[in-house]
Amino acid sequence: MTAAFEKFMRQNQMTGSEKADGYSRDVFIGLEPEEREKVFDMLVDELPWSAEWLVLVNAEKAVQVMRELEMQWRGSPDQNVDWLQKQLVLRTGDLVFQQHMIEDYFNYSEWLRPGVVDSVGGTPTNALKLDFLSQVILVEVNEDAVVAAIRHLLYSIKFPRATDDEKRRYELLVRQLRCEDLDAKRLALLELQPYIDVAKTSD
Numbered sequence: 285m286t287a288a289f290e291k292f293m294r295q296n297q298m299t300g301s302e303k304a305d306g307y308s309r310d311v312f313i314g315l316e317p318e319e320r321e322k323v324f325d326m327l328v329d330e331l332p333w334s335a336e337w338l339v340l341v342n343a344e345k346a347v348q349v350m351r352e353l354e355m356q357w358r359g360s361p362d363q364n365v366d367w368l369q370k371q372l373v374l375r376t377g378d379l380v381f382q383q384h385m386i387e388d389y390f391n392y393s394e395w396l397r398p399g400v401v402d403s404v405g406g407t408p409t410n411a412l413k414l415d416f417l418s419q420v421i422l423v424e425v426n427e428d429a430v431v432a433a434i435r436h437l438l439y440s441i442k443f444p445r446a447t448d449d450e451k452r453r454y455e456l457l458v459r460q461l462r463c464e465d466l467d468a469k470r471l472a473l474l475e476l477q478p479y480i481d482v483a484k485t486s487d
Contacts, residue, residue, distance in 0.1 A: 288312065289319040296326060312340045332357070332367040339375055347375050358384060361393045366403035373407045382407045386416045398428040405436030411484045414440060418473055418480070421461050434461045441479040 292311040295303075315323060324341045327334040328349055338346040350368045357365045365388065369381040385404050392400055401420060404413060417440070420433035438454065445454040460472035473480075 286314055286316055286319060288314040289316070289323070292323055307334075307337045309340065312337070315341075332364045335367045335371040339371055343375060347372065354381065354384070358388060359391055361391055362396065364396065364399065366392075366400045370403040370406055379408070379410070379412075382410075383412060386412060389416070389420075394426050397424065397426050398432045401429050401432040401436065405432065405440070409440040409483055414480050414483060421473065422466065422469055427462075430462060434458055437476070437480075441476065441483045443476065443479055 288311050292307065292315075295307050295311060312320075312323070320341055324338065324345065327338045327341060331338065331350070331353060335346075335350060338349070350372055354365060354368045354372065357363045357368070366385050369385045372381040373379060382404065385400065385407070389397065389400055389404075401417070404416060407413060414437065417433045417437040421430055421437065424430050424433070438457075443454060443457075444450045457472050457475065460468045463469065
């Protein structure tokens with residue numbers, strides 16, 4: 285038994301917040317072939333939570349498994365299919381999975397939506413993603429999801445915040461985008477539109 289496999293097993297058996305931290309990447313380095321196969325099977329049992337680690341063990345096989353499960357699990361309100369979809373986008377470059385995330389967003393239970401926004405935010409910036417984040421800011425009632433959408437939108441469009449004046453403008457826009465006044469939100473998005481347009485043309 286390799287040291288890597290021993291360490292993986294210790295981390296696999298953790299519970300609570302320690303388990304929630306996930307696996308350290310070094311546990312996947314130096315595994316024997318039979319250990320790697322066993323680790324892969326154990327991680328499959330932990331999907332969708334384990335998606336980002338599964339691809340480290342065998343990326344090609346992981347993509348195949350995740351493609352199949354993505355089709356089976358789409359539309360489930362309490363299943364983090366977005367974790368699979370994000371990894372599929374990052375590993376294959378196929379933006380259809382980004383589109384699936386966005387199409388499925390309002391099917392999710394409200395408590396999962398902030399995480400789905402984070403998953404979409406972790407995919408390549410394009411018009412679809414920027415329009416989605418803007419829409420969440422305008423219509424979503426889950427405050428955490430709105431905050432996540434604001435953060436990802438401003439990051440994706442590279443909104444400046446280097447100088448004191450830029451930081452003040454940034455903070456003012458965040459307050460406007462978070463408020464309950466729909467007209468104020470729209471005005472803030474209108475101010476961001478030149479940055480959004482640039483980001484769309486460079487995708």
